[in-house]
Structures are given as structure tokens and as C-alpha cells.
Amino acid sequence: MIRIYVIMTILCLYQTYTSFGQDCPSKQELQSTLRQVHKLLSAHEASYLQNLRSLRKKLNLLQSSTARQATKTGNGTCPKLEVPNNGRKLGKVLAVGHEVHFLCEPGYELVGSETRVCQESLTWSGQQPICRNINECASTPCLNGGSCVDEVNRFLCTCAKGWTGPTCQTPIPTFFTIVTNVSTSSPTSSPYSSSSSPSSLPSSPFMHPSRCTQFLGSTRCTCEAGFTISGRDSNLCIDIDECELFHNGQAGRLCVHNCVNTPGGYRCTCPPGYNLTRDSRNCKDIDECETRQHNCTRDQLCVNTYGGFQCVRVECPRIRNATYVKTSPVRCERNPCPVDNRACAQAPNSITFHYLSVVSNLSAPRVLFRVSAARVLGDTLRFGLLGARGRRHFTVQRSGRQTGQLLLVSPVQGPATLEAEVEMSELERRAMLGRYVTKVTLFVSPYSF
The missing domain is CATH 2.60.40.60 (Cadherins)
Structure with a gap:
């Protein structure tokens, strides 16, 4: 309808008012209509320009996106990272924004970046890590003058004279010899010879007379279990100190903690807070919290x-x-x-x-x-x-x-x-x-x- 009204208005501008009679609008109406037409055209022009600018912006964005996609398709990843010796690498994606993590095997410590990120410049952040052997000797674990030898995931101690154990923490016992007094008047005789009466023998739980028998003109003396014939007198039995004798045997110590020598035997003890196990050799911790001993x-x-x-x-x-x-x-x-x-x-x-x-x-x-x-x-x-x-x-x-x-x-x-x-x-x-x-x-x- 507005298009017909505009056409009629334009025709009226070129004809006389009398030829059209009262069908043509007045002069004031024509001016008002022209102003409306002008506004309408201006609005259409502005809308057209706005749509044109929006279309141009979308085309530019589409072109830039296509160019970036082409770049990523061609070479849009960071270079492959090497796995450090004695270590591992977690993460296989090499695209921008992704991370790669590094771990070391037991006995090695990580030096460098634990995590590296692929940056927009297609380079990795941080530094390439290495797995360095941990120096177990750095904490000086060997005691009492022992020297430490570092190995992978462990250390060995070379102990000084008089010490033993994994960290040279145990002193090597000094064996002792029981010496009995010998009569100066008769070097070949013993104060505990067969002529001595039992009452003249020493009274001690760690020594007692032996049991001797005569057979075909020879004498044979024996001792109870845990005792041995004295080196000076076959009639005397002395206690064997198992704690000293087997302190560093091939099968290990008799007791894990402390060994107490007893007449004819030994017993193991544990420090406070521990109980002996069924084998009477090892120590087991007492759980004071569970047994409510706290x-x-x-x-x-x-x-x-x-x-x-x-x-x-x-x-x-x-x-x-x-x-x-x-x-x-x-x-x-x-x-x-x-x-x-x-x-x-x-x-x-x-x-x-x-x-x-x-x-x-x-x-x-x-x-x-x-x-x-x-x-x-x-x-x-x-x-x-x-x-x-x-x-x-x-x-x-x-x-x-x-x-x-x-x-x-x-x-x-x-x-x-x-x-x-x-x-x-x-x-x-x-x-x-x-x-x-x-x-x-x-x-x-x-x-x-």
C-alpha cells in the first residue's frame, strides 16, 4: 500500500491539481510523505550497509579459520619428546595445550621439568628432564668409621676393624678364655685333677665337674649339653657362651635384639614395647593402641x-x-x-x-x-x-x-x-x-x- 501511495504522490508533483481533482493530496501531505519516504530509504540503506559489514566480517573470520586449520593440518604439533634413560614418559598427544609427564625408576631422581606443556609456538615449556642416580651414600649411612659404596637403589658398607652389620652398627665381640690357676710346685698337675675331691671344685652355675669313665686303661670325660671340657682340665666343664660364639654366624645372630647367656644355654630378650615371637628369637611390636595400653x-x-x-x-x-x-x-x-x-x-x-x-x-x-x-x-x-x-x-x-x-x-x-x-x-x-x-x-x- 505504501508503494502505491508513494507513486501517486510523485505523479501529483508533475500534474496540476485540477486534473486530478481531489484525488491528489495537499502540499502539506506531500511534504510529510516525502519525509517518511526519505526516512524509509535511509533506514533501508543503513540496514543494507550493516548486513554488508557483517557479511564481510564473517568472510574474514572464515578465511582466518581456514588458514589456521591448514597450518595445524600441516605442522600443528610440538616435536616428539625423548624418554629419559631409567625413566618413563606419560602422555602421547603433542597438540597445543597438552601436557607430557616424566617419572624415574626407583633409585633415580628427576632433574629438570616433571611436566612439559606444548605451547602455541609449537615448542615445549621447561627443560628436558634426566633421571639421575640417587647417591645413597649422601646421608652417610655407614657408622663407626665405615666407608660407603653407592650402587643403584642401594648402598654397601665396608666396615672398619671391630664392627659389622649392614651399616657397621654392631661391634664384633672379643672372645675370652677362662684361665685357671696352676700350682707352681707341680706344672703338670691341675688343681682340679682326678685326685681332687668334688668339694674342692669351684661352685658356679657356669662350671661343674665332668663325667669321666675308665675304659681299657683310658679315661674319657664328657659334659652336659651347653658345656665343654676346659682346655686345662678334663675334669672341669665350663659353660659355652652361645651369644658370643654365634654372634655373627652364617645363619645370622641367635637373637634379633639381645642375647643373654645362661648356664648351658641362652635366651633372647626384646626392648620395651616388644614381645618375643613363638620362635623365641624375633621381636614383635606391641600395639598399645589396639590393646588399650596407652x-x-x-x-x-x-x-x-x-x-x-x-x-x-x-x-x-x-x-x-x-x-x-x-x-x-x-x-x-x-x-x-x-x-x-x-x-x-x-x-x-x-x-x-x-x-x-x-x-x-x-x-x-x-x-x-x-x-x-x-x-x-x-x-x-x-x-x-x-x-x-x-x-x-x-x-x-x-x-x-x-x-x-x-x-x-x-x-x-x-x-x-x-x-x-x-x-x-x-x-x-x-x-x-x-x-x-x-x-x-x-x-x-x-x-x-
Whole structure:
């Protein structure tokens, strides 16, 4: 309808008003109509130009996307990374934004970047890692002047004279000889000869007269089990000190801890906190926490250790801008954070406490604890060692895509208490999604069995 009205208006401009009569609008109506037509054309022109610019922008974006896709198709990956000697590589995708992780075999430590990311420049972040042999002798495990020889995943001690054991911790006993007084008037006679009466023999549980028999003009003397004929007098039996004689036998020591010589035999003893096993040779730790032989209060946690126990109090940390609540005896979880509280969001989501007990001079390297994620929300999972009391004894390595492990890298001489904090971080496009901290306390026994 508007097109017909515009055509009629234009015709009226070229004809006289009288020829069309009252069919043509007035002059004021014509001017109003022309203004409306002008606005309509301007609006159409603006819409056309806007559509043209939008189409040009879409064409440019399509051209750029096609060019990038062509570049990626041609050579859009980072170069292949080599697997370090005595190590492993996790991750096969070489595209931009993807990560590759590196691990070392037991007995080796990682030097370089544990994780490398393929950057937009098609180069890898960080440095190519290597697996370096851990020097087990760095902690000077050999005692009493012994020299240490480093080997892969172990060490050997060459002990000084008078010492023995894996770490030269045991003195070699000095054998003694029982000397009896010999009469100066008769060098060939013995004070305990057959002519001596039984009452003249020494009264001691560690020596007694032998049992002698005459046969075909010869005398044969014997002793009870655990005794032997004295070197000076066949009529005298002296006790065999099994603890000294078999201290370093080929079959090992008679007793794991302490050997006590008895008349005609021996017995093994254990330090406080241990009981003898059924073989009467080894020692077994007493679990004071399970048998309730402890004095921990209700608000304390009883932790069994080798030879004793520890009463620990688990308390949630006090961190500024964040609050925690204890959800189990050994776990604290962060309360929900306000939307605008960024400092609270950076605090650990949870803090877990674990307590371990080990013997003194435990062989290393050894896995103490593993941290694993049941499910991963982000695209990256990282593990690290935040802090430690005795840091040189610990390291953290990745053992799988979703698992990290805390390793003891050198033996520890007990008694000692060490602490380590293992952090597991979850990220999405390098943005932090959550942090989870595990505090591990290690109680080292003073004994090595």
C-alpha cells in the first residue's frame, strides 16, 4: 500500500491539481510523505550497509579459520619428546595445550621439568628432564668409621676393624678364655685333677665337674649339653657362651635384639614395647593402641609406633579468610567460600593427616604414601612437596595419570620424627580448581628390626 501511495504522490508533483481533482493530496501531505519516504530509504540503506559489514566480517573470520586449520593440518604439533634413560614418559598427544609427564625408576631422581606443556609456538615449556642416580651414600649411612659404596637403589658398607652389620652398627665381640690357676710346685698337675675331691671344685652355675669313665686303661670325660671340657682340665666343664660364639654366624645372630647367656644355654630378650615371637628369637611390636595400653585422652588420637605409641591432637588449621570443619578424626574440609572472596578460594579444599611408623635405617628409596584422585574435573593434575621437616629425605613423584607418591630417598637414623606435606592441585586451562593437602608424619624407631 505504501508503494502505491508513494507513486501517486510523485505523479501529483508533475500534474496540476485540477486534473486530478481531489484525488491528489495537499502540499502539506506531500511534504510529510516525502519525509517518511526519505526516512524509509535511509533506514533501508543503513540496514543494507550493516548486513554488508557483517557479511564481510564473517568472510574474514572464515578465511582466518581456514588458514589456521591448514597450518595445524600441516605442522600443528610440538616435536616428539625423548624418554629419559631409567625413566618413563606419560602422555602421547603433542597438540597445543597438552601436557607430557616424566617419572624415574626407583633409585633415580628427576632433574629438570616433571611436566612439559606444548605451547602455541609449537615448542615445549621447561627443560628436558634426566633421571639421575640417587647417591645413597649422601646421608652417610655407614657408622663407626665405615666407608660407603653407592650402587643403584642401594648402598654397601665396608666396615672398619671391630664392627659389622649392614651399616657397621654392631661391634664384633672379643672372645675370652677362662684361665685357671696352676700350682707352681707341680706344672703338670691341675688343681682340679682326678685326685681332687668334688668339694674342692669351684661352685658356679657356669662350671661343674665332668663325667669321666675308665675304659681299657683310658679315661674319657664328657659334659652336659651347653658345656665343654676346659682346655686345662678334663675334669672341669665350663659353660659355652652361645651369644658370643654365634654372634655373627652364617645363619645370622641367635637373637634379633639381645642375647643373654645362661648356664648351658641362652635366651633372647626384646626392648620395651616388644614381645618375643613363638620362635623365641624375633621381636614383635606391641600395639598399645589396639590393646588399650596407652594414656591418650579422648580428644587425642593414639598412633602405634615400633616399640611404643604417640598421642597426637588433630586440629584444623586457622587460615585467614577461610574456615575449616573436622569431618573425620584425621580430615578437615573447608567451608564454602563467599563468591567475591578470592583468597578463600585459593586455600586448600581439604587437609588430611596421616601417621606412619618405620624402623631405623629403613632401606631407601621406598614408597611411603600414595595420593590419588578418584575423579578429575579439570584437564591437569599436579603433585608437589610443600614443606618437610628433614626435606632431604623426601621427594614426590607421579606414579600414574591420577596418582602421586611420597618417597623416602635416604635412610633415617632413629629415633626421629619427620613431617612432609604433599599437595595435589587440580587445574582447568591453568586456572586453579582445587587444592588438596596431605600432612604425613613419620615416626622413626630407634631399632632396625
